[in-house]
Amino acid sequence: MENIAPALLDWFYKNRRILPFRTDPSPYHVWLSEIMLQQTRVAAALPYYERFLRELPDIPALAACDPEKLHKLWEGLGYYSRVRNLQKAARIVCEQYGGDLPADYDALLALPGIGEYTAGAIASISFGLAVPAVDGNVLRVFARLYNDDGFITDPAVKRLFTARVMDHQPPDAPGDYNQALMELGALVCLPGGEPLCGQCPLADLCAGRKAGRARDLPRKAVPKARKQTEVTVILAESPEGWLLQQRPPKGLLAGLWQPLTFEDTLLEGPGAVRDALEELGLDTGDQPRPLPGAKHIFSHIEWHLHLWRVQLPAQPAPAGCVWASCQALREEYTLPGAFKACKKEMGL
Numbered sequence: 001m002e003n004i005a006p007a008l009l010d011w012f013y014k015n016r017r018i019l020p021f022r023t024d025p026s027p028y029h030v031w032l033s034e035i036m037l038q039q040t041r042v043a044a045a046l047p048y049y050e051r052f053l054r055e056l057p058d059i060p061a062l063a064a065c066d067p068e069k070l071h072k073l074w075e076g077l078g079y080y081s082r083v084r085n086l087q088k089a090a091r092i093v094c095e096q097y098g099g100d101l102p103a104d105y106d107a108l109l110a111l112p113g114i115g116e117y118t119a120g121a122i123a124s125i126s127f128g129l130a131v132p133a134v135d136g137n138v139l140r141v142f143a144r145l146y147n148d149d150g151f152i153t154d155p156a157v158k159r160l161f162t163a164r165v166m167d168h169q170p171p172d173a174p175g176d177y178n179q180a181l182m183e184l185g186a187l188v189c190l191p192g193g194e195p196l197c198g199q200c201p202l203a204d205l206c207a208g209r210k211a212g213r214a215r216d217l218p219r220k221a222v223p224k225a226r227k228q229t230e231v232t233v234i235l236a237e238s239p240e241g242w243l244l245q246q247r248p249p250k251g252l253l254a255g256l257w258q259p260l261t262f263e264d265t266l267l268e269g270p271g272a273v274r275d276a277l278e279e280l281g282l283d284t285g286d287q288p289r290p291l292p293g294a295k296h297i298f299s300h301i302e303w304h305l306h307l308w309r310v311q312l313p314a315q316p317a318p319a320g321c322v323w324a325s326c327q328a329l330r331e332e333y334t335l336p337g338a339f340k341a342c343k344k345e346m347g348l
């Protein structure tokens with residue numbers, strides 16, 4: 001196939017979105033933006049990106065940030081392991097590289113939370129290194145461009161596509177080329193239906209378009225069904241505020257705060273809810289009352305939330321828990337999005 005880079009770059013320079021991490025593509029900016037954009041749309045991520053950089057303008061500031069404040073800066077973006085890994089990596093960068101990301105693909109890849117794609121994006125965009133940065137957008141473009149039926153979830157197929165991406169990469173503009181491919185996938189070669197081939201600079205070269213198969217590509221293995229689980233949540237209030245417990249330091253939503261939560265547990269009826277409170281050593285007050293249920297979908301698990309609300313007398317919080325006023329909940333504690341239905345009930 002003829003080299004796609006000239007037409008692609010020409011299109012990119014005329015059509016790219018002006019984004020703050022493009023205007024000032026320092027390694028820290030590119031790193032932060034790529035981590036934020038992993039699960040979040042550009043428009044939704046931008047206010048978070050700007051606030052994060054106002055609070056933590058460089059890697060040493062990120063390394064030194066109090067973890068609760070860090071969670072607060074990420075609140076609403078979800079997938080909190082991303083920000084915990086950012087900080088772990090920032091601390092390593094301070095210890096090993098004097099606070100600046102290394103201009104080395106393998107050294108970047110060795111940092112927590114930085115996979116092949118992110119390492120490639122930082123190395124090519126910020127340091128001008130000739131490496132690939134292949135995300136879902138790029139895989140989709142190449143599956144269509146080559147009319148290739150390979151499952152893009154298959155590592156061997158991904159390796160082949162990555163080799164093709166590199167066949168076209170111009171040595172003098174690896175970062176722009178990588179960004180142009182991502183931008184083409186985001187703006188023109190769209191997922192989930194008909195791509196905008198009429199606006200595509202690669203239309204004359206595209207085998208998928210010529211074969212009339214573009215919308216059927218790429219092929220992906222059918223994802224595994226999510227685990228369904230019942231979760232009981234008790235919103236317990238006393239004159240000192242709402243009862244919060246901290247999640248374990250490892251695993252799902254690690255270290256974040258939540259109302260009293262019983263995973264894989266369906267407490268049926270107010271009697272069972274009272275028993276659960278008493279087991280924690282709490283004096284129960286009024287009869288617990290049920291609230292409308294809710295659902296939260298994580299990537300691999302689906303929570304069916306059964307909500308209860310109860311008023312308790314003033315008393316010490318059980319081990320691992322605190323009483324938190326609404327103001328403290330707004331300013332200090334980070335409640336994950338899984339508890340969105342609870343936040344409304346708690347007046348947040």
Ligand code: SF4
Pocket residue numbers: 141144145188189190195196197200201202203204206208209214
């Ligand atoms: S011609 Fe259409 S299918 Fe081919 S790369 Fe462009 S937008 Fe995608």
